[in-house]
Amino acid sequence: MITQNVDGLHFKAGTSREKTYLIHGTLEKARCGKECSNELYSYPEIFLDKGQELTKDQIEILKCKKCGHFLRPHVLWFDERYNEKYFKLDSSMRTAKETGLLLIVGTSGATNLPQRIVESVLSRQGIIIDINLKENYFSEVADKKKNGYTLTGKSSDILPEFVELFKKLDTAK
Ligand SMILES: [Zn+2]
Structure with a gap:
């Protein structure tokens, strides 16, 4: 398929x-936004209530464990x-x-x-x-x-x- x-x-x-x-990729995975490696990570699950801000820990979850750059969804974007x-x-x-x-x-x-x-x-x-x-x-x-x-x-x-x-x-x- x-x-x-x-x-x-x-x-x-x-x-x-x-x-x-x-x-077109999958929203089950994320990868480094800077492409420091080909590694795919589980998509970070963070649920916020309306108006609630991200905590420091939650912001860390959104970052690449190798280089610290923000992750991105592992999907094909329009200009890619x-x-x-x-x-x-x-x-x-x-x-x-x-x-x-x-x-x-x-x-x-x-x-x-x-x-x-x-x-x-x-x-x-x-x-x-x-x-x-x-x-x-x-x-x-x-x-x-x-x-x-x-x-x-x-x-x-x-x-x-x-x-x-x-x-x-x-x-x-
Ligand atoms: Zn990285």
Whole structure:
């Protein structure tokens, strides 16, 4: 799975961490804002009441343990580039090359890497199926290609049907 979600909900739902590429990072982790190392830390959890100020100890929790610079969320910000080290750029493109059927679920397609993944699958005659509540960049791409399909609706309704279909195909072997 290649996901743009940063909320960690895939893992709460039981998706394999090993098989999931978090191409926009995750809010479960933080890293040094100065990049003194590649180390990822658990996201600091600090809860404040309205108007309450951070204590000295809480400010320390927000700092890199190695260099003292402030931590930052381990997510891709708007002006930043994809890379392999943090965001599995090369792994995602490699996976795209091996993909015969790509389900695109609930994304508007507004960022560059997902677009490249879809182009890569289509260029190798793979099938793309865009599953979304409304029209988006990928549904427009799918409509123009003979190997592109669009399913309009909730992913929570449509995906279970795929699971059933694949189970049937599997037992029919
Ligand atoms: Zn640091």
